[in-house]
Amino acid sequence: MKKNKIEEREGWLSRLWGRVRMRVSDWCYDLSVRIHQKTRRKKEKRRTLRHSARAQSRFLFCVLVYPVTVFIIFYLVVNVRSILFAFQQYEWGVGGQSGGFVWNTDPLGNFKDFLSALATDQRLIFATKNSLILYALGLVMMPLQIICSFLVYKKIPFANTFKVFLFLPSIISSIVMVIVYRYFINFGLPELLVHFGITENPRLFDNVETVFPVVVVYNLWLSLGTNIILYTGVMARISDSLIESGKLDGMSMWEELWYITIPLIFPTITVFLVTGVAGIFTNQANLYAFFGKNASANAYTFGYYLFIMVADEAPISEYPFASAAGLLFTAVAVPITLLVKYVLEKFGPNAEY
């Protein structure tokens, strides 16, 4: 009897245990399904979010925030500050121990000072003449550059070797070339002249009459190579079929240059001509590399004049005057640039390839 009772009790307990176990496992299964559903929903949500406008905006914000901030600070703010500078002057003992910038009592004072210097300061009188000479010589060199580029492009003998050599001025530091050129003029040239019976050292860098021509020769010498590489790069993009059809019509090499190549590379020529206008006011013709701050007045250019006003720990009291000069140059350069661009686009050859 006792044995039967024990068996009944054990059977009841095991049934209870079985039920509890089943409930727990069901509950665990439900929980796992719920978790799975929830995470899946989250994943799907994330996936759709990636393609949503919000994700795109976030991405664009992350990508653009730094470059645009740099542009705002170092282009917009800098140029606005430059305009403000032009109407200010430096006053010692204001805004700090050493001094600060205050509004000029005569708002146009810096502009008047600069215009008056333009007419009376020998350095600026030479700078006007020299800057225009450099620009004009750049224009004169252009046809020579185009013809030499065309010959390299037409694969004359040793064309690839020429290309390598012509690339050298683009990769070698201007300061290295200036040093070698200066040593050549100071030490090498006198020795060469001895062979032609000239025993006296011409001292071209010390002579006020020759200093600017020597610098011009250096600049023209190096500019030829740089532009040839750019021209040949554009010429290489001209369609071969166009040239072949010209040849079938009996076109000579020079006719090909005049009627096909120049019209097709004209956008590049336009870029050089348009950006070259600003060069009148910014090109310092490596004068700082040659002479530091001590160039002869005869060799001055506008670019050099502006550069030495800020270079080599120049006094900040000069900043308002330099900014006014820059603003005046910009006021002249912008309309000329736009005019050159308009004229070239209106009257230049209009070809696409």
Add this chain to the structure above:
Amino acid sequence: MVKEKIYRQVFPMLFFVILVIYCISLLFPLIWMFFSSVRDNMSFVQSPFGWPEEWLFKNYGDAFQYLYVEVGSTGQRVYMIGMFANTIVYAVGCSVVSVLSHCVVAYAVAKYKFRLAKVLYTTAIVTMILPIVGNMPSTLEILRLLGLYDNIWGLILKSGGFTGVAFLIFYGTFKSLSWEYAEAAFIDGASHATVMFRIMIPQTRNVVLVLFLTTFIQHWNDYTTPLLIMPSYPTISFGLYQFMNNNFNAVSDSPHIMAACMIATLPIFLLFLIFKDKMMGNMSIGGLKG
């Protein structure tokens, strides 16, 4: 007939001769620089074009050991090895930041439609055409205000803009690339950044490489920016300018300065020899071939 002969044969020959003379004139200074760098000063002054009587390669070691630039108010000396370190940090840092920022902005403008895209594109064009002259004083003042003046990292930060030729080159390249790979990647769950860095930019690796190299060379050779903005961190080009204009070094004679010039030129020259086909083949102002 004679006129046509001149036209067809004499002119090409004339320009060929001009090119030969011009190339020799470019090569000659480099060869002269090398020979002068291994001579002693006395023999150089006596005969500048003479053959080295004794090959003084120790001039290169001397240049590293003795040529220096004094910086700051304390007159701290920076030797050539320090200048090399500054040049590498400056050139690599500016090139990476500049190329990357131009690349990502050009990608966003070329491949996404958003309100700012047209503004950014127009800004890049306008700033290229409009010449702004004489804004260096205000640039220096802003840099001083931000604490970035005379700070190599400040100059690297400043180089990350988006205007200039590099933007237009990247823009043209991205415009010509198909968007289909990107769409397929989006379907597979790729994010915008993944598509940009792992699918689109790798397709423009040639352009990225050429622009990186040209920017690197430009910064390596730049002496005016370090001179104006980070005078306490002289680069190798800035150092050469100082050697030439301030002869306060113990060995700042012609052969040693020529040796320093060779040292500054060699890394760039080697880089050019390695990548010359890529650099010359892709260079054009109307755009780069991808």
